[in-house]
């Protein structure tokens with residue numbers, strides 16, 4: 001499992017709205033380039049570790065939806081005369097009797113999409129990023145169809161689709177999610193480039209019958225020529241970008257790349273090979289050469305995605321702790337909300353909750369129904385995934401001489417002068433702190449943890465400067481504590497293993513509530529929201545944080561709400577525990593080395609947690625250890641979440657968060 005295996009259970013909250021409203025016919029947008037969108041304002045914008053830490057949310061079971069339950073096509077709106085202008089169609093319109101040629105056969109885009117729906121019914125629920133696994137799909141409704149420009153005669157077509165997928169929940173109610181799909185459509189034989197191990201699964205299928213019989217349809221994210229068309233839209237047109245139908249493309253060509261962050265690097269590699277990233281993820285990322293990476297958000301919500309919002313704010317602030325943002329695209333949503341009408345599950349604070357996009361202005365208004373669809377950022381060439389990097393060191397503990405854990409090689413918490421120019425590990429030997437080398441094979445990672453803490457604090461400081469902050473008063477803090485307590489009680493029902501600790505854990509949350517009585521306040525600000533080692537990368541310029549989307553299972557309005565920054569710190573502390581515990585998953589239960597390795601792992605986790613906290617405080621941000629009550633409560637809240645996750649999905653892993661629960665309950 002991984003953060004990217006995180007799936008969201010099917011949403012049922014909009015069921016009533018759907019039932020009351022007839023499905024909208026999808027408008028089909030032709031590739032007319034509209035006047036540029038308004039210029040962006042000058043200043044703006046679980047979870048398991050990959051393979052091991054709980055995703056933000058996870059379906060109870062990862063079964064596939066049963067396409068036999070209903071024929072989505074029959075439930076989808078018919079596209080009445082959607083015959084659209086293929087401007088090359090002088091002879092296309094007579095093409096029905098001709099052998100298939102891509103553009104000439106496709107004069108009816110709406111019809112093409114309709115004919116693809118039965119194939120999608122089978123293909124969509126099998127995709128890693130499909131959130132509603134395990135629930136029958138009852139309808140797939142094309143909510144918007146946009147033909148993207150750039151196809152020469154005979155080239156595959158590139159259609160941008162927003163698909164509303166309706167599913168039945170366990171209680172029989174229906175709900176829906178909106179998904180983004182880049183659809184490639186091509187006549188003739190399957191090209192070799194779509195028949196490789198990396199691309200075969202992208203083929204949706206061939207249309208069976210009707211005017212588009214035999215046409216090959218596929219996920220265009222895996223077809224380089226089509227992704228380059230999309231990249232062209234993102235990177236041309238200047239900061240105002242371009243508009244194609246409801247799609248709005250914007251870029252920051254004027255952005256000054258901070259020194260050391262790849263300044264002088266060429267623009268996105270339009271002529272370099274494009275490939276879909278191999279990381280396990282909940283979205284789909286396309287890497288262009290070694291220069292840029294485009295994340296396509298798969299499940300689309302109305303509103304500004306925090307990944308774009310925070311990445312852009314940090315880039316504009318000159319932070320080199322995130323990959324520089326280059327461009328993005330959004331859609332005006334064809335169907336009105338679907339919006340974030342959920343009750344707030346965390347204490348309210350004053351915050352912005354607009355649903356407009358970045359291009360609409362710094363203070364987006366609720367009238368603008370823009371949804372973030374994609375984010376193009378500088379590619380961190382040669383960067384090393386934080387989770388993998390940490391695991392390399394954890395695994396090295398196995399080679400540690402048979403000695404007491406105190407003599408484990410992960411030296412004392414490093415002090416405060418750490419060079420960051422060192423290349424990520426894989427180098428020999430890397431630079432550490434105060435002359436302590438970080439050598440692969442020694443398990444010593446704490447100097448890196450220190451630097452990661454410092455980078456995290458720098459991101460928090462920059463976010464606090466760039467975006468709204470607020471103060472949590474007594475009522476807010478009490479509400480925060482009571483939300484945690486409620487979550488604990490709900491969790492204990494799902495995971496009885498929590499029961500023996502329940503009362504002690506409640507005391508932790510009560511201590512937080514009581515701490516508010518003496519009039520203290522908590523600072524709240526925008527945070528990462530889903531931080532763990534797998535969301536960080538060690539690059540030649542130090543640690544960089546990725547993926548500011550927050551927990552995708554939570555509604556956007558909640559993800560965009562200011563929170564105590566310590567929440568991110570607590571989440572990263574848990575991640576060190578997971579990395580250390582990973583060692584034991586690779587050791588047989590009856591291995592005589594197990595007790596020794598368990599002790600080494602615990603020592604490793606403790607030292608790296610300390611180093612991370614020390615690095616965080618060294619950057620000048622509020623010292624998380626200065627408020628142990630809050631830190632303790634937030635870490636406990638996260639561990640409770642993990643217990644539920646592991647109980648449901650990986651019972652073998654339950655001991656990892658449970659041992660943290662035991663420690664936290666005992667005051668550790």
Ligand SMILES: Nc1ncnc2c1ncn2[C@@H]1O[C@H](COP(=O)(O)OP(=O)(O)O)[C@@H](O)[C@H]1O
Pocket residue numbers: 003004277279280281282283284285293295323377378379380381383385534535546547549
């Ligand atoms: N700018 C980047 N440079 C290099 N690799 C990146 C970059 N952004 C993301 N990645 C890689 O892609 C993976 C997934 O990216 P992420 O933004 O976390 O997507 P998701 O939202 O799907 O989890 C990361 O774990 C990392 O390995």
Ligand SMILES: [Mg+2]
Pocket residue numbers: 003281534535547
């Ligand atoms: Mg991620």
